[in-house]
Amino acid sequence: MRSASSTLRTDEPPSGGPCITVWNLDMAYGDVLVQRDLNFTVQPGEVFIIMGRSGCGKSTLLRHMVGLHPPARGDVLYDGESFWRSHPHSRARMLRHLGVLYQGGALWSSMTVAENVALPLRKFTELSAAEIRRVTALKLALVGLAGAEDYYPAELSGGMQRRAGLARAIALDPTILFLDEPSAGLDPVSARLLDDLILDLRDGLRATVVVVTHELASIFGIGDRAVFLDAETHTMIAAGPPATLLKETANPAVRSFLTRGASEGADRSTRRATAAVDPEKANGAAREA
Numbered sequence: 691m692r693s694a695s696s697t698l699r700t701d702e703p704p705s706g707g708p709c710i711t712v713w714n715l716d717m718a719y720g721d722v723l724v725q726r727d728l729n730f731t732v733q734p735g736e737v738f739i740i741m742g743r744s745g746c747g748k749s750t751l752l753r754h755m756v757g758l759h760p761p762a763r764g765d766v767l768y769d770g771e772s773f774w775r776s777h778p779h780s781r782a783r784m785l786r787h788l789g790v791l792y793q794g795g796a797l798w799s800s801m802t803v804a805e806n807v808a809l810p811l812r813k814f815t816e817l818s819a820a821e822i823r824r825v826t827a828l829k830l831a832l833v834g835l836a837g838a839e840d841y842y843p844a845e846l847s848g849g850m851q852r853r854a855g856l857a858r859a860i861a862l863d864p865t866i867l868f869l870d871e872p873s874a875g876l877d878p879v880s881a882r883l884l885d886d887l888i889l890d891l892r893d894g895l896r897a898t899v900v901v902v903t904h905e906l907a908s909i910f911g912i913g914d915r916a917v918f919l920d921a922e923t924h925t926m927i928a929a930g931p932p933a934t935l936l937k938e939t940a941n942p943a944v945r946s947f948l949t950r951g952a953s954e955g956a957d958r959s960t961r962r963a964t965a966a967v968d969p970e971k972a973n974g975a976a977r978e979a
């Protein structure tokens with residue numbers, strides 16, 4: 691694993707337990723169940739991955755964790771304190787410590803980068819316009835976008851748009867950062883650079899990061915631990931460090947996901963082996979790859 695993240699910084703006091711606990715959580719839209727019986731914890735300082743195939747309920751879980759959708763059953767706890775059973779005032783206080791990058795980046799296209807990043811500062815702080823400009827510039831520098839204040843989102847590359855979204859997500863110095871498919875649609879190099887940035891931000895902010903993703907490079911590159919949501923059985927069927935899951939899971943759905951389906955049959959490798967001795971078939975195999 692690229693991150694040294696499993697090694698929590700030694701200058702920290704011993705952790706007082708999980709910073710997030712998802713407890714007996716059932717999630718539904720009306721009568722339609724999405725996932726049930728979700729139970730897991732996120733430890734301070736780790737990069738925690740929520741993974742699974744498209745449509746299994748990853749974004750829905752994130753919405754339950756950031757207060758946008760109430761559970762059908764169960765709860766989410768922050769530092770041991772119930773989120774969903776708490777008074778709205780307490781919920782607002784807990785939310786103030788969370789930063790979110792929604793799926794697709796979700797920048798306002800009619801606003802400049804600086805105006806986008808300043809939104810949470812305007813809404814939740816009493817900072818003056820000059821202070822907001824200063825903090826905005828600082829956050830943009832942190833994500834590698836120094837000087838990009840006056841651009842509109844459409845003028846930025848996909849990777850830069852995600853960085854701007856990240857700058858907005860960290861505007862209020864969150865202790866927990868939620869990122870929904872941060873590198874989806876980016877080229878591999880930009881995706882890798884974004885992963886590096888996520889680790890840098892985690893270290894710089896001393897934050898905990900929860901990442902929704904199905905990108906294997908990110909899962910194995912930056913994930914300390916992960917939970918796998920299964921679309922067929924509508925519950926979590928694996929949890930643990932990604933490399934351990936890959937090595938040890940006996941569940942075919944998890945295996946298939948973590949190997950991009952390569953474990954599903956020997957037919958593909960047989961085709962490749964045949965292709966190696968038959969130039970005609972080799973061309974066919976190259977086209978398929």
Ligand SMILES: Nc1ncnc2c1ncn2[C@@H]1O[C@H](COP(=O)(O)OP(=O)(O)O)[C@@H](O)[C@H]1O
Nearest residue numbers: 719722724742743744745746747748749750751
């Ligand atoms: N607002 C909604 N109302 C009803 N169903 C929804 C809504 N949002 C998502 N769903 C459904 O819930 C399931 C999980 O969606 P989602 O959490 O977006 O999956 P993922 O993020 O894993 O791709 C899907 O079947 C999706 O169609």
Ligand SMILES: [Mg+2]
Nearest residue numbers: 748749750793
């Ligand atoms: Mg999603």
